[in-house]
Amino acid sequence: MAERVWFPSTIGPRLAGLVDLPDGPVRGWGVFSHGFTLGKDSPAASRICKQLASEGVGMLRFDNLGLGDSEGDWGDGSFSHKVADTVQAARFMSDSGRTVRLLVGHSFGGATVIAAARQVESVRAVASIGAPYEPAHVARNYDALVDRIVAEGEAPFLIGGKALTLRRHFIEDVQAVDLHEEIRSLGRALLVMHSPTDNTVGIANASEIFRAARHPRSFVSLEGADHLLTAGTQAKRAARIISAWADPYLSEV
Numbered sequence: 001m002a003e004r005v006w007f008p009s010t011i012g013p014r015l016a017g018l019v020d021l022p023d024g025p026v027r028g029w030g031v032f033s034h035g036f037t038l039g040k041d042s043p044a045a046s047r048i049c050k051q052l053a054s055e056g057v058g059m060l061r062f063d064n065l066g067l068g069d070s071e072g073d074w075g076d077g078s079f080s081h082k083v084a085d086t087v088q089a090a091r092f093m094s095d096s097g098r099t100v101r102l103l104v105g106h107s108f109g110g111a112t113v114i115a116a117a118r119q120v121e122s123v124r125a126v127a128s129i130g131a132p133y134e135p136a137h138v139a140r141n142y143d144a145l146v147d148r149i150v151a152e153g154e155a156p157f158l159i160g161g162k163a164l165t166l167r168r169h170f171i172e173d174v175q176a177v178d179l180h181e182e183i184r185s186l187g188r189a190l191l192v193m194h195s196p197t198d199n200t201v202g203i204a205n206a207s208e209i210f211r212a213a214r215h216p217r218s219f220v221s222l223e224g225a226d227h228l229l230t231a232g233t234q235a236k237r238a239a240r241i242i243s244a245w246a247d248p249y250l251s252e253v
Helices: 043-054 079-095 108-119 135-141 143-152 168-176 179-184 204-212 232-250
Strands: 002-008 014-020 028-033 057-062 100-106 125-129 154-159 162-167 189-194 217-221
Touching (some): 014 043, 014 079, 028 079, 028 232, 043 100, 057 079, 057 232, 079 100, 100 232, 108 125, 108 179, 135 143, 135 168, 143 154, 143 168, 162 168, 179 204
Parallel strands (some): 028 057, 189 217
């Protein structure tokens, strides 16, 4: 069962979310951050959050600015906005009596939750799935547009069937991110999950993230999975692993 929610983004427009609710006893609450332009209803987001909910971990997944059911213009956002809105989502949950202990992120969202974790005091555990070590890795999606965007300030951007606008401030923002420092000073348990056959974000990214992290840290290889976890069994497997790993960090103590 899922509860539809809305909460304000950090720049004003409302963001649309779904809280996947446990059917039985609640072990804890978390927030999920989706990939670059994927949305809350992408297979990875939906399947992982539903599986976690079935195991007692209620999860909020939401559409970032201008995606899915959320208001606003995607082009007004950036990596920093995505991080700030993930923090906003966790605070929204906590304000409703659902204290967030766990952040989970897929792909670009994996980098997001690492960068957001220290800003949410209640968070005790972070899980990244197929995350890039450098968020600027997404530039491979728009390399051909960079010169035009730098010169003109923006350009139309078609990705995954979505017609979006990519602006100069996004490129500048993502290039300025130092995820190494965020990982090194995370101060939370970190689970790094990655497929060795990921052709979108290579496995070397997981190695860099893991090397930069301090204990408690864990790594799980998602054998046989593609980057988007399109096989339903892979997303559910990832969720079951997260559920077991996060158990010590979900309690109120």
